[in-house]
Amino acid sequence: MDETAEQGGPRERELAAENDRLKKICAALIERVESSGVAGGAPYAAFEHAVLLAEQVRERTEALHRTLDELSQVNVRLRDEIAVRVATERRLREAKAEAEAANLSKTKFLAAVSHDLLQPLNAARLFTSALIEQDMPETSQTLAGHIGRSLKDVEALLGTLVDISRLDAGVLKPDIAPFEVSELLDVLAEEYRQIAASRGLALHYVASSTVIESDLALLARVIRNFLTNAIRYTSSGHVLLGCRRRPGGLEILVGDTGPGIAEDQLGTIFEEFKRANAPSASQDRGLGLGLAIVDRIAAMLGHPVQLTSRPGHGSAFSILVPNGKLSPAPARPVTTEQVPAMAGLVGKRIWVIDNDPAICQGMAALLGGWGCQVVVAPSQPVLERTLATGAEAPGADVLIVDYHLDETEPDGLTVAVNLRRRWPGLPVILITANHDVMLKQRARELGYGCLLKPLKPLRLKMELMRLCEA
Structure with a gap:
């Protein structure tokens, strides 16, 4: 008890005693609270920590509610965006379907137009080939040669247009079959030997009888592009056409002694409308689509294409074709040495069925120039009536028939089957x-x-000789 309390009256001493008693009670309560806390810890600190955690929980709960509100707003915007994307996707599908339909329509149109264009072009090629083989003054021979080359250019451009359209539309399908590579290369060698000679170039051909497996027409398209480019860009020297056996098949190679291709152009010349820079007077005949078609056809056939070039020394393009196996006893192909000899066709009886009068006249002129006895007709009944009224006994060494005849007539395959019955x-x-x-x-x-x-007259001649000698 302090001094003031001792000196005061009874009331002050009583209050002081009460104060001491309350202090003792408070100390006891504090001691009890602390003794009931976490073992070994600071109970009051734990209490403060619990209060702090409660505050953090409250704050985080409020933040969570705010986040949920924001997510709700984001979900609303996302649903709106999804709706927009679904509508856009639907419009894109509709646009794609329209584009595909338009592309198919374009392909059918080009196919129809190309067929109509090919008819008179085919007749013109036949007439020109027949004319070139006639005895004419040198001036006339030169003019006929120019006409023939111009028609070949038209044929190449039209073929390029149709091929690009078919490749883009995916309607060009390969017809894979085994055949002797000579069946393809012998014809191309003879054809391009003449073209190279007209440019003052020599064509060296290394023949091969290896059997390969590919689409003959599509592979011919690839090799033709190689040969055309080699001759187009070579001003002097020679062009090489040959084959090399490889572990993966047969490599068909076309090399030249032209200017070569710069290294920075090697990766781009297979793109559309890309051409190597070469000072050639005939360069303007190309559209820069030939190697683009080669690249697409080779990819479709699964035949790797390779290019090697040295600027100033020449270039070499090649394609690797898998080996194949023919059925027993294939017909022996005609070699290039046999092509100039016309004796094999002289006197051969050839029937031609085509509903286009110009083509019939052109075939008669061309085959007649080769020494064949030709009978032409627009249909099977007309041919049979012509044969029935003829003085010679019926029969032919070869039948040439167009597939598309008049709508009222059966197709060429059916006509051939009918005639072979007889x-x-x-x-x-x-x-x-x-x-x-x-x-x-x-x-x-x-x-x-x-x-x-x-x-192609040369191709027809070789096929006729093959069949007549079989």
Whole structure:
């Protein structure tokens, strides 16, 4: 008890005693609270920590509610965006369907137009080839040669247009079959030997009889582009066409002694409308689409293409084709040495069925120039009536028939089947502008030859000689 309390009256001493008693109670309560806390810890600190945690929980709960509100708003915007994207996707699908329909329509239109264009072009090529083989003054021969080359340019441009359209539309399907590579290269060698000679170049050809497996028409398109470019960009020297055996198949190679291709152009010349820079007077004939078509066809066939070049020394393009296996006893192909010899066709009886009068006249002129006895007709009944009124006994060494005849007449395959019932074993060559794979397979199964329009006279000559000597 302090001094003031001791000196005061009874009331002050009483209050002081009460104060002491309350202090003792408070100390006891504090001690009890602390003794009931966490073992080994500071109970009051734990209490403060609990209060702090409660405050943090409250704050985080409020933040969570705010986040949920924001997420709700984001979800609303997201649903709106999804609705917009769904509508956009629907419009894109509709636009894609319209584009595909337009592309298919374009492809069908180009196919129809190309067929109509190929008919007179085919006739013109036949007439020109027949004219070139006639005895004419040198001036006339030169003019006829110019006409023939111009027609070849038209054919190449038209073929490029149709090929690009078919490749883009995905309607060009490969017709894979085994054949001797000489069946392809012998024709190309003879054809491009003449073209190279007209440019003052020599074409060296290394023949091969290796059997490969590919689409003959599409592979021919690739090799033609190689040869055309080699001759186009080579001003002097020679062009090489040959084959090399590789572990993965047969490599068909076209090399030249031209200016070569700069290293910075090697990766771009296979793009559309890209051409190597070369000072050639005939360079303007190209559209820069040839190697783009080569790249697409090779990718579709699965045949790797390779390019090597040294500026100032020349270039070499090659394509690797897998080996194949022929059925037993294939017909022996005609070699290039046999092509100039016309004796093999002199006197051969050839029937031609085509509903285009110009083509019939052109075939008669061309085949007649080769020494053949030709009978032309627009249909099977007309041919049979012509044969019935003829003085010679009916029969032919080869039948050449167009696939698309008049709408009221059966197609060329049916006509050939009908005629072979009467003349068993009659050799048949089907002529068509239709590149459908099933048609070529059907003709091959029937044992018929199949040539595409516009008809290449050299290819026809070699096929005729093959069939006549079989």
